[in-house]
Amino acid sequence: MNKLRISARLHLFVIISCALVAIGLAVGLICHFVAGGYFNYGNDYKSYKTVTVSYVVTEYDREEVHKISSEAFDAAGVNYYGFTANGSRLGEDVVYKFSKSVSDESLQTAAAAITDKFIAGGSLNSRADFHTEQTVLGGGKALIFASIALSAAVLFQFLYFLVRYKLSAALAAFTVDLHNLALFLTLCTLTRVPVGSSVIAFAALTVLVTMAGCAFLFDKIRKKNKEEGFAALPIKEQADICARETLVTSSVLSAAVAVCAVLVFVLLSISALSVVSVLSYAVGAVLMSAVCVYGVSFFTPALYARFREIKVASKQKSARNADK
Amino acid sequence: MGKIKSAIITAIVLAAVFVLAFFSLVSFPLAGSDGVQGYNSFIRKIHLGSDFAGEASAVLYPEGVISAADYSLAIPDDEAKREEYVGKYTKYGSVYVENDAIIDGADKFRSQVEQDAAVLNYRLSKKGYTSYSVSVEDGYAIRVAVPTNYTYAAYNENLRYSDSDLRSEELNAVTQTIQFLAYDGELSLRNTAAGSFYDKELGAYMLTPLKENPADYFKSVKKYGIGGNYAVRLNLTGHGRSEFKDISSSVMNTTDDANIRFYIGDKQLIQLSCTSVIDSKNFLIQVNDEALAEEYAIVLDSVVNGKILHFDYGTDENLTVVYSTANLGEKAPVYLGAVLLAIVLAAVIFSVVRYKKLGLVNSLSVIIFSLALICAMMIIGIQLTMLGAFAAVCGLALLMGSNIAAFEAVRRETRKGKTIQSSVKSGYKSVLSTILELHIVLLVVSLILTLVCVGEAAACGFIFFICTIASYILHWFTRFMWYVISSPVKDKWSFGGYKREVFDE
Numbered sequence: 001m002n003k004l005r006i007s008a009r010l011h012l013f014v015i016i017s018c019a020l021v022a023i024g025l026a027v028g029l030i031c032h033f034v035a036g037g038y039f040n041y042g043n044d045y046k047s048y049k050t051v052t053v054s055y056v057v058t059e060y061d062r063e064e065v066h067k068i069s070s071e072a073f074d075a076a077g078v079n080y081y082g083f084t085a086n087g088s089r090l091g092e093d094v095v096y097k098f099s100k101s102v103s104d105e106s107l108q109t110a111a112a113a114i115t116d117k118f119i120a121g122g123s124l125n126s127r128a129d130f131h132t133e134q135t136v137l138g139g140g141k142a143l144i145f146a147s148i149a150l151s152a153a154v155l156f157q158f159l160y161f162l163v164r165y166k167l168s169a170a171l172a173a174f175t176v177d178l179h180n181l182a183l184f185l186t187l188c189t190l191t192r193v194p195v196g197s198s199v200i201a202f203a204a205l206t207v208l209v210t211m212a213g214c215a216f217l218f219d220k221i222r223k224k225n226k227e228e229g230f231a232a233l234p235i236k237e238q239a240d241i242c243a244r245e246t247l248v249t250s251s252v253l254s255a256a257v258a259v260c261a262v263l264v265f266v267l268l269s270i271s272a273l274s275v276v277s278v279l280s281y282a283v284g285a286v287l288m289s290a291v292c293v294y295g296v297s298f299f300t301p302a303l304y305a306r307f308r309e310i311k312v313a314s315k316q317k318s319a320r321n322a323d324k
Numbered sequence: 325m326g327k328i329k330s331a332i333i334t335a336i337v338l339a340a341v342f343v344l345a346f347f348s349l350v351s352f353p354l355a356g357s358d359g360v361q362g363y364n365s366f367i368r369k370i371h372l373g374s375d376f377a378g379e380a381s382a383v384l385y386p387e388g389v390i391s392a393a394d395y396s397l398a399i400p401d402d403e404a405k406r407e408e409y410v411g412k413y414t415k416y417g418s419v420y421v422e423n424d425a426i427i428d429g430a431d432k433f434r435s436q437v438e439q440d441a442a443v444l445n446y447r448l449s450k451k452g453y454t455s456y457s458v459s460v461e462d463g464y465a466i467r468v469a470v471p472t473n474y475t476y477a478a479y480n481e482n483l484r485y486s487d488s489d490l491r492s493e494e495l496n497a498v499t500q501t502i503q504f505l506a507y508d509g510e511l512s513l514r515n516t517a518a519g520s521f522y523d524k525e526l527g528a529y530m531l532t533p534l535k536e537n538p539a540d541y542f543k544s545v546k547k548y549g550i551g552g553n554y555a556v557r558l559n560l561t562g563h564g565r566s567e568f569k570d571i572s573s574s575v576m577n578t579t580d581d582a583n584i585r586f587y588i589g590d591k592q593l594i595q596l597s598c599t600s601v602i603d604s605k606n607f608l609i610q611v612n613d614e615a616l617a618e619e620y621a622i623v624l625d626s627v628v629n630g631k632i633l634h635f636d637y638g639t640d641e642n643l644t645v646v647y648s649t650a651n652l653g654e655k656a657p658v659y660l661g662a663v664l665l666a667i668v669l670a671a672v673i674f675s676v677v678r679y680k681k682l683g684l685v686n687s688l689s690v691i692i693f694s695l696a697l698i699c700a701m702m703i704i705g706i707q708l709t710m711l712g713a714f715a716a717v718c719g720l721a722l723l724m725g726s727n728i729a730a731f732e733a734v735r736r737e738t739r740k741g742k743t744i745q746s747s748v749k750s751g752y753k754s755v756l757s758t759i760l761e762l763h764i765v766l767l768v769v770s771l772i773l774t775l776v777c778v779g780e781a782a783a784c785g786f787i788f789f790i791c792t793i794a795s796y797i798l799h800w801f802t803r804f805m806w807y808v809i810s811s812p813v814k815d816k817w818s819f820g821g822y823k824r825e826v827f828d829e
Contacts, residue, residue, distance in 0.1 A: 007563065010743075021746040041617050047459065054393060057796070082378075084378065084648035084649045084650075085649045086378075086381070086646040086647055086648035086649070087646055087647065093646070127386070127392075127393060127396070129391075129392050129393065130418055130460070131417070131461050131462055132417065133459040133460070133461055134438075134461075134463075135458070135466060136441045136445040136457075136458045136460070143507075144779065145776055145777045145782075146773075146775075146777050146781045149772050149773045149776035149777045149785070152772045152776055153769045156765075156769065157765075160765060162439070164761075197361075197709070197710065197711040197781070197784075198710075198711075199778055200711070201711055201714055201784075204769075207769075208712055208766075211765070230330055236391055241345050249466060253353040260721070264667070264713075265710070265714065267666075268659075268660060268663055268710050268714065269652055269664040269668075269710060270659050270663065295634055304447040320800065
């Protein structure tokens with residue numbers, strides 16, 4: 001760990017990040033044309049199919065309807081990902097939601113089987129219908145506004161760092177924020193994590209954790225610069241020393257935030273606990289944590305050292321020009 | 325601080341917390357109502373998003389389209405009539421479409437329904453719901469779903485004091501919203517006594533010349549509210565201003581009908597009583613309540629911006645809004661309450677185990693934070709969604725983090741051999757700027773989220789904004805209560821679970 005030379009590897013980090021973003025863009029574009037979207041939009045935003053079972057409450061209860069419906073879905077080989085119940089003119093509707101990729105024929109077969117079962121049971125008014133729901137991307141607007149808000153937050157962070165530290169630190173933090181957000185969204189595209197409100201939360205946490213991590217690093221550099229001999233070290237070495245000393249703190253912070261976020265999200269959605277929803281939260285949090293550790297502990301010191309070198313070089317150049 | 329002073333302040337704070345906790349968490353029967361009527365606690369009055377309290381939805385069928393269930397129910401028993409009835413419709417997926425309705429072709433019909441869905445989506449986006457969805461159902465109908473905005477008291481019908489009034493109020497509000505937002509057709513200004521020309525079919529005078537589109541008279545239409553009074557503000561274009569001057573003066577001079585009636589399609593939306601000539605950039609039309617003002621403004625603004633529905637969805641006569649159970653399961657609000665309680669309890673237990681009596685002081689802050697958040701959400705009427713609950717937990721973590729940072733700074737100071745009073749003073753001083761900066765940064769970020777985002781993310785930002793303010797105030801309240809409660813205590817070291825450092829001379 002003591003021999004970790006981060007600052008000299010900026011080109012390597014840039015190549016890794018650019019390659020990842022390029023792959024993400026390619027995968028996203030392919031998915032846009034063949035899989036219904038650049039991102040895998042969550043249930044809030046995506047189109048779906050339903051089988052609506054309307055039944056007369058004096059003839060059946062919800063449990064019986066569930067049993068009849070489940071048998072029909074099993075026979076048709078389809079699985080629903082959610083259901084809701086609501087009142088209707090007949091009595092009650094139970095709406096089973098299916099992914100858009102489930103075949104129409106299977107759902108039509110299942111709906112017909114349920115209706116047949118009702119008729120066989122003597123209920124002529126109870127029935128099941130298959131529907132397709134092509135969602136207008138209204139929720140997408142929420143994503144757009146969330147992106148604008150995050151951009152504004154990143155800009156605010158730049159101004160804050162400009163006041164608190166120096167221009168080179170503010171520029172490094174600003175670039176790392178954009179880098180981390182781009183990388184997080186790229187990884188969301190690659191892993192096909194359902195993009196919904198939890199991803200908005202994780203994106204906001206990415207910005208906050210990056211900000212905190214950068215603050216740890218720059219505080220350490222400022223503090224160390226007061227120590228004798230440190231200021232005389234080459235810029236890259238200064239950044240490396242501070243990066244090594246803050247690596248554990250930044251990593252623990254990222255991991256702790258991710259673990260807490262997963263725990264809270266899983267607990268909050270415990271009433272609808274399903275492996276898929278837990279997995280999507282867990283994957284989102286792991287991606288956020290990984291991106292923050294990589295961005296803050298590796299990319300930031302390398303970038304900051306480069307910016308400082310440019311600044312020092314330009315100062316020296318202007319001094320030479322003045323001498324001439 | 326003396327013992328008596330300390331005891332009095334502590335007693336007052338605890339009594340206030342107890343009273344607040346009682347009204348926030350306990351529901352009880354109202355005296356004199358024989359147990360029929362009851363008081364619902366603040367926590368039961370927090371509005372819940374669709375994750376926890378379900379959504380209200382309606383399927384809008386254009387004229388000539390009916391659902392499979394309606395089709396089946398209306399099949400006549402008489403064989404000749406049945407044949408005629410069956411021949412009148414064509415089945416598309418799970419809907420039946422009258423053959424006369426799709427003269428221009430099914431593709432054009434479907435495309436117009438899709439355009440209408442986009443217009444409805446635009447109109448609903450202006451309502452500021454935490455979540456909503458508009459989808460084209462089976463290609464020929466539009467399904468609209470919005471949060472019910474129920475509180476837990478309204479959501480759970482089995483509660484002893486279930487708020488059935490709010491339940492019907494909220495459903496009526498959603499019904500009214502969908503009814504108005506689904507108004508179809510173009511804008512026309514009418515009067516029964518004067519105008520440019522008389523339309524025999526409509527039985528009314530048109531106030532604008534035949535060649536002109538009155539939508540061009542307006543730049544935008546907004547809701548306007550001041551001091552509990554609400555109105556629709558119509559901003560005129562230059563041309564609209566001069567035209568309106570003529571229209572208002574001609575209407576004002578009639579004795580039978582001094583109103584400019586705003587029609588959307590063939591439905592009157594709103595009317596302006598003319599008592600003077602309108603010659604300004606904008607004018608206001610007063611309406612009864614905020615929701616109406618907002619809905620009128622949304623529909624008019626959408627129409628003047630060219631976003632018009634093609635079909636009549638018959639929402640005035642035939643609109644059924646149904647309520648469906650929560651997306652996260654029927655018992656989602658109960659689980660939510662249990663999880664949040666568990667998180668607060670975990671914070672309290674951690675504080676007490678790590679910081680002994682000082683942990684109790686911290687726990688008091690945590691409890692006040694939770695109660696303050698319940699009260700704020702109830703009073704302001706923010707909808708609680710899963711993201712909002714996550715923001716509240718983050719706020720609690722911020723308070724805990726700030727206090728723990730201060731307690732640990734004090735511990736570091738004690739290790740330098742200082743007295744406890746001196747350690748507290750210098751410990752708080754050492755973290756003062758960090759904690760202040762952290763809160764300011766988070767306050768700005770949450771404000772940005774609130775102002776820029778829409779829907780759930782904005783609500784979440786606002787909750788975190790409240791949490792950040794509460795966290796900073798309670799951070800200093802903890803410091804104050806530490807001083808108050810520990811004043812009469814002799815062993816101030818053990819009060820905070822600290823150890824006195826002994827240095828060899």
